[in-house]
Amino acid sequence: MGNVGLLFVGAVLFINGMLLLGKVDAKSGAVFNLFIGALQVLTPTYLIFTANGDQTAILAASGIYLFGFTYLYVGIGLLADLDSTGVGYYSLFVAIAALGYSFVNFRLLNDQPFGVIWLYWAFLWFLFFLLLGLKMESLRTYTGWVTAIQGWVTGVIPAGLLLSGYWKHPTEIAIALGAFGVLAFAGLWPITRHRQPRTAARAAGSVSAPT
Numbered sequence: 735m736g737n738v739g740l741l742f743v744g745a746v747l748f749i750n751g752m753l754l755l756g757k758v759d760a761k762s763g764a765v766f767n768l769f770i771g772a773l774q775v776l777t778p779t780y781l782i783f784t785a786n787g788d789q790t791a792i793l794a795a796s797g798i799y800l801f802g803f804t805y806l807y808v809g810i811g812l813l814a815d816l817d818s819t820g821v822g823y824y825s826l827f828v829a830i831a832a833l834g835y836s837f838v839n840f841r842l843l844n845d846q847p848f849g850v851i852w853l854y855w856a857f858l859w860f861l862f863f864l865l866l867g868l869k870m871e872s873l874r875t876y877t878g879w880v881t882a883i884q885g886w887v888t889g890v891i892p893a894g895l896l897l898s899g900y901w902k903h904p905t906e907i908a909i910a911l912g913a914f915g916v917l918a919f920a921g922l923w924p925i926t927r928h929r930q931p932r933t934a935a936r937a938a939g940s941v942s943a944p945t
Contacts, residue, residue: 737896739777739798744889746770746805751882754865754874760812767809774802794843797835797852800828804859822867825859832856846908847901851888854915858884876926880919887914 746766753763781795807821836852839845861877864870895901 736777736781736795736798737893739773740889740896741893742770742773742889743801744885744891744893747885747889748882749885750808751878751880751885754878754881764809764812767805767812771802771805771807771809774798774805778802790843793838797831800831801855804828818866818869822863822865825862826867829856829859829863832859845904847892847904847911850908850911850915851892854884854888854911857915857919872927876922879922879926883918883922887911 749758749763749766752758753760778795778798781798782792785791785795804821804824807824810816811818811821832852832855836849836856839852840849858877858880861873861880865873865877892901901907
């Protein structure tokens with residue numbers, strides 16, 4: 735069940751990346767955020783209630799709430815045209831918590847690929863904090879591309895491999911994920927630094943889309 739949710743996390747990250755880049759209308763993006771936000775709150779609730787007291791399973795499921803509440807917050811904020819600072823500072827909380835979940839995956843769950851993926855998410859949510867909380871509009875295009883790419887790399891592709899039984903060789907996957915993240919996101923920086931989407935100025939004061 736969690737792997738199905740991960741697939742749709744990839745979808746909402748991709749949609750929100752396109753929203754940040756000015757390719758998707760804010761209100762239409764908001765509706766999808768609400769769908770996925772609801773899914774990402776119901777999924778961990780089900781997993782926790784059916785864990786039969788297994789603390790490891792409960793711990794693994796608990797992190798999903800971080801994202802579910804993000805999507806609900808974004809969806810409501812976009813529809814109500816709210817200021818983005820609340821989502822921005824909540825994103826800082828998520829970024830810090832994600833570092834903890836990365837450590838848990840590396841050391842407690844022995845899941846190196848998801849240890850790296852949690853580092854991806856910590857980086858992305860920190861970008862949301864800078865963009866939405868601190869209003870660093872110069873990061874909008876960069877954050878949009880990072881969000882869209884992470885939708886595939888941390889959501890759609892891992893979910894597809896997990897659901898089809900091809901999620902194998904975890905050490906090699908972790909190394910590949912780490913190398914790709916460093917090269918891709920470092921390479922994007924000079925390319926996107928001075929490019930801003932046409933809708934950036936208009937959307938600057940509103941919740942314009944984290945994950």
